[in-house]
Amino acid sequence: MGGAELEGIKIYAPQEINKQSGIVLVMCHDFFNVKKELEERKIDVYYKYDIYYIIEELFKRQMNFRYEKIECYDIPFMEWKVSLEKYTQEIEKVYKLLQDEASKKCLTARLELLKTGDYVDFYLNCPVVDADSKTYFAPELWASPLGGILVDCGGYIGDSALDFIECTNGDFQEVISFEPNKSNYMKYLQNVKDNRCIVYPYGVGMSGISTMNGEGEGAYIRQTEEVYDSIRVISLDDFLKEKPISIIKMDIEGSELSALKGAETLIKKYRPKLAICLYHKPNDIFEIPLYLKSLELGYTFRIRQHCFHKDKFDIRDTILYAEILGNE
Secondary structure (H helix, E strand, O other): OOOOEOEEEEEOOOOOOOHHHEEEEOOOOHHHHHHHHHOOOOOEEEEEEHHHHHHHHHHHOOOOOOOHOOOOOOOOOOOOOOOOOOHHHHHHHHHHOOOOOHHHHHHHHHHHHHHHHHHHHHHOOEEEEOOOOOOOHHHHOOOOOOOOEEEOOOOOOHHHHHHHHHHHOOOOOEEEEOOOOOOHHHHHHHHHHOOEEEEEOOOOOOOOEEEEEEOOOOOEEEOOOOOOEEEEEEEEHHHHHOOOOEEEEEEEHHHHHHHHHHHHHHHHHOOOOOEEEEEOOHHHHHHHHHHHHHOOOOOOOEEOOOOEEOOEEOOOOOOEEEOOOOOO
């Protein structure tokens, strides 16, 4: 397809690209073959879902570019250019709940990103936690020490469990993880050797049977009539019952609010620390904090933006940290 144009932008065939071409963004149906061909020729290639990394690279290299031309409409974990005007009152309530200016700046930047899809403004205006800090468990994220029992919803390959072990210096009681994706579950078993950590191959929500869409990082649960692998979805209230949990972490690709509702009894009884992802669905940014506030347990709320990959800015990993001060 080399030589053609799309909206005035020239389209290059792989063989036309060389090391002097600069940053190469591949957006095509035959991505993996094109990527392989270019990488064999020692040319750096960025996947279309990693478009936010390109922006960071462009800033690093101080290159002139028209970021208005860079858009991505099919990122699976984010719906772009969402109208939030009808939720003004809810958003104002969340803003007033937040405990510090960094949280308020994160909220404002995330809302602007949702409305405009402008990665660059988000990059410039959102305060970011040091990439060396452990997402969810770094001591500076909490008013009181971590320990006790961690409920790890979205165990992935064991990275959160390992971070928790490190951040507590091994002084904890138990880690209970849930990871419904088969390949992730097996890697978790390979990676986490501490016998105080256990992982279940279940999804977390309001309980029932659902389906798993995708493999690896970002695989998510959905209700559908199409044929995928069926998985068991449990509620924490039913599964853990009287377990005196200390902290709940949730990164479950949009099922966070449902899972919190399925843990309401546990949360009311044990009042655990909460580290909850807010970026999978547009409304999560206000619905999750307001739901937790509605429980009237005295939670304080902070929002932090993390760097998902060291040395690379990331629009994901916007995390809500909720804690009841003095509840140790």
